Amino acid sequence: MIRDATALLPVRDINAACAFMRDCLGFETTYRSDGYAYCESGQGAVRFINAPPDADMHDPARQIVIYLDCDDVDTLWATHQAEIVKLPDGHYRAPFDRPYNQREFHVIHGPFLFMAGQAIEDGASGP
Numbered sequence: 141m142i143r144d145a146t147a148l149l150p151v152r153d154i155n156a157a158c159a160f161m162r163d164c165l166g167f168e169t170t171y172r173s174d175g176y177a178y179c180e181s182g183q184g185a186v187r188f189i190n191a192p193p194d195a196d197m198h199d200p201a202r203q204i205v206i207y208l209d210c211d212d213v214d215t216l217w218a219t220h221q222a223e224i225v226k227l228p229d230g231h232y233r234a235p236f237d238r239p240y241n242q243r244e245f246h247v248i249h250g251p252f253l254f255m256a257g258q259a260i261e262d263g264a265s266g267p
Contacts, residue, residue: 141211148205148255150191157188176240208256213243216256 151157154177161167161179167186171178175190187207191197210216217224217235224232224247233246237260244257 142208142216142256143211144185144209146185146187146207146209148187148189148207150195150197150205151188152191152197154188154190161186171240173240176238205253205255208254210256210258213245213256213258217245 149157154172154175158167158169158172158177158179162169165181167179167181167184169177169179177188179186179188213235224245227247227249231248233244235243235245237243238257241260242257243260244255247254247256
């Protein structure tokens with residue numbers, strides 16, 4: 141089941157983005173690793189990732205990412221896998237573990253990248 145959806149925003153400078161969220165909007169950075177940050181305030185949250193060096197940050201299609209917080213990524217994947225794998229090559233990525241302690245799968249539809257993920261413990265991995 142999906143519990144929540146948050147924006148995942150590619151940025152050139154994560155430290156500057158976190159400082160902006162803190163100083164201008166009152167968010168706290170509650171998780172930070174190389175290339176990733178999670179900022180929250182009350183029930184609101186924003187995620188930041190490093191933009192690829194070749195990303196055109198002025199192209200809106202490169203900036204539309206929605207993160208879906210899930211209870212069980214592998215079950216969500218298995219439930220919808222038959223339809224997901226019908227997408228064109230390069231429009232999905234099966235579940236995998238991230239260095240920032242999330243297990244995720246990715247699906248692209250039009251200009252939208254949906255990243256479904258769940259928190260995992262350090263060193264834990266899915267099937």
